[in-house]
Amino acid sequence: MAENVKPRVKVPSSASAGETVQIKTLISHQMESGQRRDADGNVIPRSIINRFVATFNGETVIDVVIEPAVSTNPYFEFEAKVPESGEFVFTWYDDDGSVYEDTASIEVS
Amino acid sequence: MERREVLMLGAGAVVALGLPLPAWSAADDAVMAYTGGSDVLEGGVTLDAPEIAENGNTVPIRVSAEGAEEIVVFAIGNPNPGVATFRFGPLAGSQEASTRIRLAETQDVVAIAKMSDGTFHRAVREVKVTIGGCGG
Amino acid sequence: MTTRTVAALALAGLLAAPAWAEDAEERLLVNDEIEITLRAPAPEHLDGALPEIVSGWVYRSPETQDLQRDDFDNPGILYVDQAREVWNAALGSEGKSCASCHDDPESMRGVRPVYPKWDEAKGELQSLEMQINECLTDQMGAEAWGWDSDDMKNMTALLASVSRGMPIDVAIDGPVQDIWERGREMYYTRYGQLELSCASCHEQNYGNLIRADHLSQGHTNGFPVYRFSTTALVSQHNRFRGCIRDTRAETFAIGSDDLLALELYVASRGNGLSVEGPAVRH
Numbered sequence: 001m002a003e004n005v006k007p008r009v010k011v012p013s014s015a016s017a018g019e020t021v022q023i024k025t026l027i028s029h030q031m032e033s034g035q036r037r038d039a040d041g042n043v044i045p046r047s048i049i050n051r052f053v054a055t056f057n058g059e060t061v062i063d064v065v066i067e068p069a070v071s072t073n074p075y076f077e078f079e080a081k082v083p084e085s086g087e088f089v090f091t092w093y094d095d096d097g098s099v100y101e102d103t104a105s106i107e108v109s
Numbered sequence: 110m111e112r113r114e115v116l117m118l119g120a121g122a123v124v125a126l127g128l129p130l131p132a133w134s135a136a137d138d139a140v141m142a143y144t145g146g147s148d149v150l151e152g153g154v155t156l157d158a159p160e161i162a163e164n165g166n167t168v169p170i171r172v173s174a175e176g177a178e179e180i181v182v183f184a185i186g187n188p189n190p191g192v193a194t195f196r197f198g199p200l201a202g203s204q205e206a207s208t209r210i211r212l213a214e215t216q217d218v219v220a221i222a223k224m225s226d227g228t229f230h231r232a233v234r235e236v237k238v239t240i241g242g243c244g245g
Numbered sequence: 246m247t248t249r250t251v252a253a254l255a256l257a258g259l260l261a262a263p264a265w266a267e268d269a270e271e272r273l274l275v276n277d278e279i280e281i282t283l284r285a286p287a288p289e290h291l292d293g294a295l296p297e298i299v300s301g302w303v304y305r306s307p308e309t310q311d312l313q314r315d316d317f318d319n320p321g322i323l324y325v326d327q328a329r330e331v332w333n334a335a336l337g338s339e340g341k342s343c344a345s346c347h348d349d350p351e352s353m354r355g356v357r358p359v360y361p362k363w364d365e366a367k368g369e370l371q372s373l374e375m376q377i378n379e380c381l382t383d384q385m386g387a388e389a390w391g392w393d394s395d396d397m398k399n400m401t402a403l404l405a406s407v408s409r410g411m412p413i414d415v416a417i418d419g420p421v422q423d424i425w426e427r428g429r430e431m432y433y434t435r436y437g438q439l440e441l442s443c444a445s446c447h448e449q450n451y452g453n454l455i456r457a458d459h460l461s462q463g464h465t466n467g468f469p470v471y472r473f474s475t476t477a478l479v480s481q482h483n484r485f486r487g488c489i490r491d492t493r494a495e496t497f498a499i500g501s502d503d504l505l506a507l508e509l510y511v512a513s514r515g516n517g518l519s520v521e522g523p524a525v526r527h
Contacts, residue, residue, distance in 0.1 A: 020202035020203065021202065022202075033211070055200075056200045059200045060198025060201075061198050062196065062198060062201055062206060063196040063198060064193055064194065064195050064196070064208075065194040065196075067191040069187050069189065069210050069212075070192065070193055070208060070211070071167045071168075071208075071209040072166070072167070074208070075207075075208055076207070076208050078201070078206045079201065079203045080201065080202045081201070082200075083200075
């Protein structure tokens with residue numbers, strides 16, 4: 001399993017109904033591309049986060065297919081509509097089968 | 110010389126001459142595979158990227174296409190041209206996303222938006238990747 | 246001006262306004278609260294060698310600069326967060342954590358700006374790395390960390406982060422004066438097959454291009470830095486070693502007395518600039 005993988009998200013804590021909010025997400029991950037070689041000349045096997053999904057109260061905001069060309073510590077910034085109060089769920093899928101999740105609640109008035 | 114090197118040299122030479130990419134390039138294969146051979150229209154999608162990147166390991170990009178179902182990004186000069194596909198769900202606040210990408214060398218970055226009416230739109234930006242003095 | 250410099254400047258002509266030109270809107274306010282001093286009067290000991298001292302941030306592209314404005318965008322902060330966990334962990338035979346003696350990492354505000362610093366009891370100049378290892382071995386009963394280990398770089402990044410915005414203020418007189426002078430001599434010594442001194446690049450050519458890269462004044466106030474080239478934190482000594490290697494010289498060892506002397510001297514050239522670590526560089 002990849003080491004020190006830790007998600008971070010930035011979501012406003014409140015918004016008005018129907019408002020569009022800006023979201024930033026980052027996960028610490030080496031994103032080994034499969035293109036590099038080690039000191040002995042052997043290819044270092046690919047090991048990346050290959051998919052990222054953000055949902056709000058169960059509905060999809062964004063679903064990203066990620067290739068090795070996304071940088072170390074994958075970063076995404078996007079906007080979401082928030083029709084009511086609820087919870088964002090952010091999920092990252094690792095090549096090694098690990099799934100990382102983070103959540104954030106927002107109060108809509 | 111490996112096949113990949115031949116392809117990259119070919120793509121590099123074509124870019125240098127300002128000609129359209131030849132049909133056999135890996136990047137073109139990837140675009141064709143994505144669009145299924147449909148016509149790709151210019152415009153209707155925005156791709157922001159720096160003209161010059163200080164380091165190819167972390168190049169910020171932003172894609173935006175109003176009314177897009179999804180936007181796919183290719184880096185034409187990378188060993189594998191695929192970068193990311195952004196699919197926008199019903200709660201997307203806009204059809205816009207930013208991320209940071211790796212570019213192996215100076216090259217064209219291409220964003221193709223698949224609109225809800227089934228058409229494809231394209232934007233291309235050249236990013237010059239500098240060779241650092243002491244870092245690169 | 247050498248032919249090479251002229252050629253480099255001609256290439257730079259492809260660019261828009263030079264990145265290092267002073268700009269009225271040039272400002273680095275981290276997290277909307279920490280003001281970073283980007284330009285300061287040159288310390289007296291430089292005796293006019295630099296008209297002013299300028300943070301390396303100024304020489305970077307707007308995209309790189311932006312990543313340092315907010316901790317969410319700064320990848321170096323990921324490592325600061327890792328160090329915060331270690332800060333609270335009991336590490337050695339004494340069952341003590343860093344927090345056992347020092348409470349919050351925030352209580353260490355003011356430490357980073359004065360290092361490297363003379364340790365009276367040990368009678369030696371200590372870098373932050375040496376001080377951290379003294380805590381580990383003498384207080385906590387733990388194994389010392391490698392100078393360039395992840396744990397060490399993460400911890401120095403944490404200690405830098407809590408002092409951000411404070412001016413670098415290393416002492417150069419008294420018991421450290423001889424070491425400082427040795428560091429100064431190293432700074433002006435030409436090393437390697439390319440016969441380059443630190444001053445060749447960072448005093449005589451800052452703002453110019455070395456290949457496609459803008460040279461800075463080479464201050465250390467942003468260390469440890471997060472570099473895109475390695476996508477990891479880089480320690481001061483690692484950077485020094487890399488610079489000297491790039492002159493095609495046999496370089497000095499990380500943690501050596503030589504690099505420690507250079508660390509002190511280079512730090513003193515930046516006296517007055519803000520602690521920025523972990524800064525973001527390319």
